[in-house]
Amino acid sequence: MSPRPETPADHDRIRALHLAAFAPSTVEAQIVDDLRAANDHVPELCLVHEHGHVMVSKGRVDQHPALGLGPIGVDPAHQREGIGGELMRAVIERAQTTGYVLIALLGHPGYYPRFGFERGDALGIETTYDVRAHPEAWMVLPLPAFPAGLHGTFHYASAFPPS
DSSP states (O other), X not given: OOOEEOOGGGHHHHHHHHHHHHTTOOHHHHHHHHHXXXXXXXXXXXXXXXXXXXXXXXXXXXXXXXXXXXXXXXXGGGTTSSXXXXXXXXXXXXXXXXXXXXXXXXXXXXXXXXXXXXXXXXXXXXXXXXXXXXXXXXXXXXXXXXXXXXXXXXXXXXXXXXX
């Protein structure tokens, strides 16, 4: 199955997938639900795969519209099969055709750079999250709408818990 935009018929399966992928934590599944409930997600960029899902939400760099990526989850029985990479490539390809300036995430610095993500602080993009202990985990991917010289602070949707 190729990644496709999620539909309401997928929501229960997506919740179960995130609960399994992040067990014993329930935070990630709740964030997905809360983003939808607040209409802070970007439905055409929230992609589902037979064994995975990526959530994309509305954010901003000061007044510029931006995207927050995550949670991204893969069924534990199908991890390390390339599903996460397939979801990442698909969401990036779709996001490049939008007016959003960048995609931001907190994630593993050994994984996301292969998709073009760079340290946010290296590009002058800060976050409201406290990343002092692991600044390399704060990453951004500029999109075609990224204006030259943009610097500022990325703000996640309100469904994300404060740091």
